[in-house]
Amino acid sequence: MNKFARFISITLTNGCYVLGGLVLFKVILGGSSISKKELISLILVSILCGALQTLCFSGLIIKKLAYCWRTAIFGVVLLAVLSVIAVSFGWFPANQLGAWATFAAAFLATLLVVTAIFQLYYRHRSKKYNEQLDQYHTKQNGAE
Amino acid sequence: MRLYELEERLTPREFMRVSKSMIINFDQVRALQPDLGGRMRLTMSNGEIVVANRQYVSSIKAKLGL
Numbered sequence: 211m212n213k214f215a216r217f218i219s220i221t222l223t224n225g226c227y228v229l230g231g232l233v234l235f236k237v238i239l240g241g242s243s244i245s246k247k248e249l250i251s252l253i254l255v256s257i258l259c260g261a262l263q264t265l266c267f268s269g270l271i272i273k274k275l276a277y278c279w280r281t282a283i284f285g286v287v288l289l290a291v292l293s294v295i296a297v298s299f300g301w302f303p304a305n306q307l308g309a310w311a312t313f314a315a316a317f318l319a320t321l322l323v324v325t326a327i328f329q330l331y332y333r334h335r336s337k338k339y340n341e342q343l344d345q346y347h348t349k350q351n352g353a354e
Numbered sequence: 355m356r357l358y359e360l361e362e363r364l365t366p367r368e369f370m371r372v373s374k375s376m377i378i379n380f381d382q383v384r385a386l387q388p389d390l391g392g393r394m395r396l397t398m399s400n401g402e403i404v405v406a407n408r409q410y411v412s413s414i415k416a417k418l419g420l
Contacts, residue, residue, distance in 0.1 A: 269391035277390070332388055339386035339394075342418040350368070350381060 213270060220268050225260030229253060251299040258291050285321050292317065370413060372396065372406035380417065 232252045236244060244252075265271050266284040293313075296302060302309040361371050368380045378396065385397040392408040406414060 267390050269389070269393060280390075335388045336386065339388070339418065339420070342420055343383065343386055346418055347381075 217264055217268075217270055220264045220270070221257070221260040223260070224263045225256040228259045228263075229256035232256065247299060251295055251301070255292065255295055258295075259288060262288055262291070281321075281325055285318075288321075289314070289317055370410075370417070372404060372410050372414070374407070376404065378404055380414075386414075 229252060232255065233244070236248075236252075262284055266280045272280065296313065297304045302313060304310075357371075357375065357377065361369070361377055364377060369377050370380050371377050378398070382399040383396050384399050387395040387397075389395045389405060392411060394406040394411045394414060396404045396406060396414075398404060
């Protein structure tokens with residue numbers, strides 16, 4: 211599969227996960243129905259978020275960059291993208307500073323929680339791999 | 355000699371392919387870390403960090419019994 215096809219494939223997969231999460235979030239917030247306009251905005255967010263995730267975290271485009279910088283770039287660009295979509299689709303009153311502050315705080319909190327979850331996951335996997343590696347070396351040394 | 359020919363000769367001696375252009379001695383791997391995009395970072399005994407590509411990670415996991 212060439213790079214472009216892989217980019218699209220990973221973006222669509224990530225986009226589907228994001229869309230599923232957003233719809234679930236909407237349901238949890240008490241939404242019993244979703245308007246066409248809301249659905250279009252969620253699909254747009256999912257695709258753009260998926261593309262940004264692929265760009266920043268897949269290693270396909272940005273090959274050598276520390277994880278913290280990838281997260282920072284992702285966060286800043288995603289916040290800008292979400293701000294444009296929020297204004298375009300009227301998610302909240304754009305002329306109210308309080309609404310913007312709540313939006314930014316919610317975004318930052320979500321980003322921090324998701325980043326923390328991924329960090330914990332990577333540390334857990336690292337620990338497991340290294341335990342298995344130690345066992346492997348012990349077995350090899352015992353065999354010699 | 356091609357790399358895959360070298361790989362065939364060295365596999366019984368704990369050497370394994372980790373990318374299109376690299377074969378490593380697995381006995382000299384000191385630490386493992388998952389990396390982005392399904393890859394894996396291997397820290398060698400000399401401190402060098404090698405990144406194993408996605409397609410070769412499964413053979414590393416199989417070697418470790420994961």
